[in-house]
Amino acid sequence: MDHHQAERPETEKEKEVTLHGVWSSPYVLKVIWALRLKGAEYDYVEEDLDSKSPRLLELNPVHGKVPVLVYHGKPVAESDVILEFIDDAWATTHRRILPEDPYERAMARLTARFQQDKLSPPIWRWFTTAGREQEDAREAAVEQLLVLERELGDGRRFFGGEEVGFADLSLGPLAYVIPIYEEITGARLVAEETLPSLAAWMGRFLASPVVRDHLPPMDDLRRRYQAVREAFLN
Known part of the structure; x- marks a missing residue:
């Protein structure tokens, strides 16, 4: 005993x-x-x-x-x-994060890999450079963002369909990071005129219950990113 x-x-x-x-x-x-x-x-x-x-x-x-x-x-x-x-x-708790359909599961994983390999690098270059180099990085980033725009263009609320899923969670940080980058640089990356579906997704994602109550302190994050940009430019 x-x-x-x-x-x-x-x-x-x-x-x-x-x-x-x-x-x-x-x-x-x-x-x-x-x-x-x-x-x-x-x-x-x-x-x-x-x-x-x-x-x-x-x-x-x-x-x-x-x-x-x-x-x-x-x-x-x-x-x-x-x-x-x-x-x-937690397979039996709530709903699944990845789609049940094998093809949709593969596409969700591919979107996550796309974010890591193709999308994040030019966005980071755009944020940490200036002048012509920054403009070139912006063009490269927008080209990749248009891929996401087309993916959402079929009227889906989220990349996972009607609810937040694996691809949304993988791309999700962009929804609050890009606006901070835009504020610090004074330049737009996701404009409603050119990327309307993606801009709408960013708003919906940040407003979803699981996300809106679990975001980092934005003022602290803004100061952190401001310091990062200044370190790269000096």
């Missing part, structure tokens, strides 16, 4: 779900959105990437990056991998 009582705290600990993250990370945020969408209970641990904790390095020894989700004592890293894990681990 005493032996079982001594072991119980460890057993309870293994059942806990813990997310290790950084408040300003869009990759961490989309994991939070997925957990909230599923109604999952979890603990959050804020990490300092300038002074990484031994626990973080233990959980993610290869990259030492966030997010890391610890589920039943087992760590899962990389945000899109975590999204799929959450969808499977």
Whole structure:
């Protein structure tokens, strides 16, 4: 009896779900959105990437990056991998994040990869440069954003259909990051005249219940990005 009582705290600990993250990370945020969408209970641990904790390095020894989700004592890293894990681990809770149809699942994963490989790089270059280099990056970014515009052009409310899904969560941080970039640079990237469906999606996404109550402090984020741009330009 005493032996079982001594072991119980460890057993309870293994059942806990813990997310290790950084408040300003869009990759961490989309994991939070997925957990909230599923109604999952979890603990959050804020990490300092300038002074990484031994626990973080233990959980993610290869990259030492966030997010890391610890589920039943087992760590899962990389945000899109975590999204799929959450969808499977809480398969019977709420609805699925990835589509049931195999083709639609593949397209959702492809959209997430498109965001990483094709879309984010020119947007980042546009934000961190000036003059001709910035204008060239803007043109390249808009060209990729038009791909998303066409994908939404069939009247869908979200990339996942009528509700927020995997592709929306992967693209979601753009909905608040792009307006901050636009404010800091004084230039538009997503204009309603040229990208009406995408602009409307950004508004709908930020207004969705799972997202609107779980956004980073925008004033703090704006100051952070302002400092980043100034560091690149100086």
